[in-house]
Amino acid sequence: MTAVDVFTEHRGLLFSIAYEITGSVADSEDVLQDSFMRWAGTDRAAVDNPRAYAAQIVTRQALNSLRSARRRREEYVGPWLPEPVLTVPDASGAIELAESVSLAMLLVLETLSPLERAVFVMREVFGFDHVQIAETVDRREDTVRQxxxxxxxxxxxxxxxxxxxxxxxxxxxxxxxxxxxxxxxxTLLQLLAPDVVYIADGGGKATAARVPVIGAARVARLFGGLVRHPLPDMRIEAVPVGSMPGLLVYSGEKLDLVLQFEIDNDLITGVYVVRNPDKLAHLGAHPGAAGAI
Incomplete structure (x- = not known):
């Protein structure tokens, strides 16, 4: 099996590891490229488990990427949200579909330190044992368990x-x-939880609320603006995003924003909007995973 074969066969797993650690599609792609170069330079004949070894390389690179990204995010304009990833089945097998890929989980992982996040993802999400994780993050096994x-x-x-x-x-x-x-x-008020939270990520490159909007009445008024100020040639597609129900909102042929909805007991408890064009670029060629609404 060649170096390319290993990365092709396990791309779904490797991308998922990188994405769950970094929260960024662009950074994950960079991680996979760097990891492939490192994998291609190893003595593969001495590797007993290519899948686990490649995962270790990706984890190390993703951990380094996250540490650098955390410093950059300190200067980010407005709230930061992970880049949205469609979780509809497709031929590319871009990610392994699981609740763990949800934005809700990624936001919780953002509250961990980079090392804690890497250990959690390897252990709780992908089931690597403590010995493998210890080798990956260069820590003692008992430390990794803690x-x-x-x-x-x-x-x-x-x-x-x-x-x-x-x-x-x-x-x-x-x-x-x-x-x-x-x-x-x-009707909006009936569907929104009283303490619903609306968070928008424009990154200073697109119009978006700079602070979270909290409360059903405020969020309902915000969405009432869709009628008063619609996007030109607005088209909306319903499609799962990060294992959560989502909407892709187009202005003509341009993807303008992505919404993800957190729902509990038939009430919307969270609305997450990504409008930063840099975070939507990888979705620009989306052919339509669901019928237009």
Missing amino acids: IAHRAREHVRARRRRFTPAGEEANRVVVEFLAAATTGNVD
Whole structure:
């Protein structure tokens, strides 16, 4: 098996590891390129488990990438959100579909240190043993066990409940979309949890709220603006994004923003909007995973 064969066969896993550690599609692609070059230069005949070894390389590179990214994010304009990834089945096998890829989980992982995040992803998401993780992050096995326990408890305490994309969640989003595009504020209020949170990421490159908007009334008024100020030639597609129900909103042929909805007990508890064009570039050629609405 050649170096290319290994990365091709396990690309879904390797990309998922990089994405869950970095939260960035662009950084994940860079990580995979750098990791491939390192993998191609190894003595592969001495590697017993190519999948695990390649995963270790990717984890190390992703950890380095995240440490650099954390410094850059300190100067980011407005709230920072992970780059959206479509979680519809496709031929590319870009990511392994799982609740763990959800934006809700990625936001919790943002509260971990880079090392804690890498250990958590390897152990809790992809099931690597403590010995493999210790070799990857260059720590003693007992230290890794402590880090894994601490990270697991941290995530458990902060993880929010949500309904993954599916018939139930999609129904709520369809009702929400109908109300938002017709200016039906009463229906919007019925669909929004009283403490709903709206977070938008424009990165200083697109118009977006610079601080979170909290509360059903405020979020409903915000979406009422869709009727008053619609995008030119607006077109909306319903499609799962990061295992959560989502909407792709186009202005003509340009993807203008991506929305992800956190839903619990048939109420929308979180709305996450990515409008930074740099974070949408990889979705620009999306052919339409769902029918236009």
